[in-house]
Amino acid sequence: MNVVAIFDIGKTNKKVFLFNENYKIVWEKSVNLEETADEDGFPCEDIEVLKNWVLDRLSEIKELKDYVLKAINFSTYGASFVYIDENGKVLTPLYNYLKDYPEELKSHFYEKYKGEKKFAVKTASPVLGSLNSGMQIYRLKEQKPEIFENVKYCLHLPQFLSFLLTNEAYADITSIGCHTNLWNFKKMKYHKWLKEEGISGKIPPIHFGKDVIMTRDDLAIGVGLHDSSSAxxxxxxxxxxxxxxxxxxxxxxxxxxxxxxxxxxxxxxxxxxxxxxxxxxxxxxxxxxxxxxxxxxxxxxxxxxxxxxxxxxxxxxxxxxxxxxxxxxxxxxxxxxxxxxxxxxxxxxxxxxxxxxxxxxxxxxxxxxxxxxxxxxxxxxxxxxxxxxxxxxxxxxxxxxxxxxxxxxxxxxxxxxxxMAQASALGAALAIHDNWNPKPIQNDLIDLKFYKH
Structure with missing residues (x-):
């Protein structure tokens, strides 16, 4: 049976599903992974543990006799960056988006770029500190310039997981476009502050969500999606x-x-x-x-x-x-x-x-x-x-x-x-449908119950 594997990585639950060509779940595993702490003692995702879990599940899936793995995609929580060097080595903890943002740094940033009001409207990003993931890059650059120097690419979490399997670094519009402070919605391109701060060279090219990267063993791998957009x-x-x-x-x-x-x-x-x-x-x-x-x-x-x-x-x-x-x-x-x-x-x-x-x-x-x-x-x-x-x-x-x-x-x-079972995982599977699934998409994927008023 041909299947697509979707890694659906939430803040608490990490899940992997196999969907058949009719988008029914035929196999699944889930786990809660222990958090670790960053250098300030703030709890955060343990990126090594997560990486190993993904790779272990993948090996397990490839061993399954009843399924032929055709494609893989990822849907994960947003607002989190992984910084890698030119050898693909991870340089920092996966900082938690709930971590307090230094007030001084924040006000300095907004003063420099025309104030909170104008900036929030342009980037469609309410002022949310670390939840604006672009501000995490700015913080790294300002507070740890020696690490920032060595960053080859800043990857949002879904794109990092894709990179693990393809060794190709890309950005994706669903991760860039969710309250990150990175995207100018009026001009539909990156906000100019990235260039001015010397960050734009460290953001890889955008890859379209419906396209895949083909690996040597003929696997179609998606570049990953932000879970809210995937759902x-x-x-x-x-x-x-x-x-x-x-x-x-x-x-x-x-x-x-x-x-x-x-x-x-x-x-x-x-x-x-x-x-x-x-x-x-x-x-x-x-x-x-x-x-x-x-x-x-x-x-x-x-x-x-x-x-x-x-x-x-x-x-x-x-x-x-x-x-x-x-x-x-x-x-x-x-x-x-x-x-x-x-x-x-x-x-x-x-x-x-x-x-x-x-x-x-x-x-x-x-x-x-x-x-x-x-x-x-x-x-x-x-x-x-x-x-x-x-x-x-x-x-x-x-x-x-x-x-x-x-x-x-x-x-x-x-x-x-x-x-619908697992909307964000299903969305990530449907996004790359044309690259692995010869069947048309059925229209009974969602069960509806009408409420009369």
Missing amino acids: IIPYTINFTEPFVLLSTGTWSISLNPFNNKPLTFDESQNDCLCYMQYTEKPVKAARLFAGNEHEVQTKRLAQHFNVPVDTYKEVYFDKKIVANLRALNYQIFYPKKYNFDILKECPFQKRDLSHYKNYETAYHQLMLDLVEQQVFSTNLVIHNSPVKKIFVDGGFSKNSIYMNLLAEAFPDIEVYAAS
Whole structure:
């Protein structure tokens, strides 16, 4: 059976899948690897351990008698650079994008390049410190010039994994185009600061996501994709009518591939950004820390009502409870004005839990508040674009309260829970489809469940 292998590298879970020609998963392995620490003691990915895991799994796959490996691709978390010298040796730890960024260095940078406001709009990158991966290169250059000197190439993580197998260094637009400070979205080319700082020579040429590198043993190897951009590929292939994908996990990210209006500064202040698709089209996106908030608040609820933490899994949508809560909130919170930023802070944080007679009612209130935040966030990317459908995937797509409230909040848009095994891995496989798979792509890759409002 012909297969493609996809390494799907998340911050916590590392997975590898084999997909057959119908894009069904036929074999998989996953692992949580121990982190290490960088020279400042900050936790980070152990690049050696990761490298060995990838190579070991590959050897294992090649030994499997039932499968013929035709192609390999990678989808990994973004915002992380691997620096290699001319012999391909890794020169630094894989710095964590959550690491604090030196304030002085940051303000010096933005002063030099026309200030945060202009720069953020041009590069579609809210000011996020280390999460703007270009700033990691700038930091290396300023703080460790002797190491920077020896850097032949700065590779985003997906491209480094591809390099491991091909020994060819490339850049990829989905990794460059996600809040990295590297790309000028107005001119659709690298921002000029890279040249001025002597960095552009250390960024390898761009390689297109749909093209592959052929190895001596006839393997087609992709150059790798940023996982958020990869996860949208199955949808853009399956649906032509304008839609928004609401990808839910720790972050809830609303992605609109049909909104190509340039990012405004206000949007960037509201945690909007642009991602690049592998087809080089920008995707307007808005982020909300909703999954994290849900985790924090369900712990608080469990403590208050003295029940197990996962009790919410047994709570189903109840119209009556919602109507009662709305009547109650109408009296307290009307006209609806919050004296805080609804995107940064969930209204539920301020609610007194003793007002709720039981867990079920309080949990419905939490979901009302989270969905209210979500509607605000998603509307930032729907704004002025002809969206007909919203697809929700990830954790919240399985939550009946969330889905029903969301459908009700968007009466003119069809809302679906979408389930698909491993969207970002599947996207990376589909991106290189033409290079390994003779069959046409089927249109049943995504299971949809419609929610009436």
